[in-house]
Amino acid sequence: MRSRRRHPLLVPVLLCALAVLAARPTDITDTGGGSGNGVGAEVAQLYEDAAETAQQYEEGQRAAEKQRAEVQRLERLLDREREQIAVLNEDLGRIARAQYRSGGGLPLTAQMILAEDPEELMRGQRAVWQADLAVNNAIGKSRRAEARLAADEAKAAAAWQALERRNTELAELKQTIERKLQAARSRLQGQADASVAAGSCPGAVRLDQSGAGHTREWVAPLESYDLSSSFGSGGERWANRHTGQDFAVPVGTPVRAVGAGRVVKVACGGPFGIEVVLQHAGGYYTQYAHLASAAVDQGDRVGPGEWIGQSGSSGNSTGPHLHFEVRVTPSLGSAVDPVPWLDRRGVAL
Incomplete structure (x- = not known):
């Protein structure tokens, strides 16, 4: 790890x-x-x-x-x-x-x-x-x-x-x-x-964004973390293979947008629990799942490093962590490995 x-x-x-x-x-x-x-x-x-x-x-x-x-x-x-x-x-x-x-x-x-x-x-x-x-x-x-x-x-x-x-x-x-x-x-x-x-979201938890912005175009979704389950790994928790990269962090840790984008989904039910999906330029989407709260609403625009929620253990989760995905569509099933994807953008996890 x-x-x-x-x-x-x-x-x-x-x-x-x-x-x-x-x-x-x-x-x-x-x-x-x-x-x-x-x-x-x-x-x-x-x-x-x-x-x-x-x-x-x-x-x-x-x-x-x-x-x-x-x-x-x-x-x-x-x-x-x-x-x-x-x-x-x-x-x-x-x-x-x-x-x-x-x-x-x-x-x-x-x-x-x-x-x-x-x-x-x-x-x-x-x-x-x-x-x-x-x-x-x-x-x-x-x-x-x-x-x-x-x-x-x-x-x-x-x-x-x-x-x-x-x-x-x-x-x-x-x-x-x-x-x-x-x-x-x-x-x-x-x-x-x-x-x-x-199955209903209470509304965005608007957090104080002082110091949350970033001058770089792309950043890691968390400031401090331990990497846990990786993309493509197997396990009884998933029907097929793991579709994202997990970051082990305590409940309530601020989660950041990895890049500039628009919020296309905020949901509070299902296996991902509370989740946020962002659309980025170039046709890519990023998902942030198992949150304890969302700090944005659908339609919001965010910048790199902006807080979009707080980590948690909601949905199908065995412990506090952030499940992070990179997709080519906003829907489940189109994920690509987020580690090399971020690495190509200058973010080494």
Whole structure:
């Protein structure tokens, strides 16, 4: 099984993204009074919220890991600085012991009286003073560096801990959204099953199309998916051979028009459950079946990448997926393999 997943290339600055998320309401109101429109829009919104929260959580995890690495780097520098100070203190101790052994405990006047060569004594004394001064200066410099590193380490650790706390909050928010999404999916699928059983469509679930359009002429019918049953495969679920390509996705996933076209059919009964059929230039048709809702009405014109419905498991289906067909007529029985058909149009599944 192959999969294709696309992710946004531009990730918002973490703190700005977190602020936006915090300002957004997480409780979705069903404005449709329990209608399919309300639940479908709720599922679509929850999908966006879940994706946004997951993206921010992943970005937060990367930022926290980077901050943790900075803390560890500062800790290593601080350890080395402290080791240097210990070495310098040992050097200072050796100088002091050398002074004591050479009579450094006596006043300088007494040392000069007792010395056989006072000039040699003075030269040695100056060397000791210079060494003592150099070591003291080095120790002072290292102490200042140690203080700066300790302050930087404390700031980095505080930032790391703040990121970890925020990541915990994001993880909890993500779980809350996912629970709401699961419940909304169940309601949406239940309404789809009821529509199929009644053989009547409730009307288009008009989804927010912001960001749904595409600049390319042809696209895949889903943004993220796992490929499952392929064209021509056999199985007890089909009378002959499988007439399309299946995409395994959760209930409520936005389904996209693969190219510009006109809606020639929206149906809500039979083995395909809720289905949409589009007519494209060149005499080809594409079918999107087993939907949980349709976002278009017959006669609508759509562009490539425009949302035309939400995936589901309506009709003769054993689990949530999109059944996608390419046909030379709008009717069943004229299907061609959709994978090479899309590949010739620059879409590799």
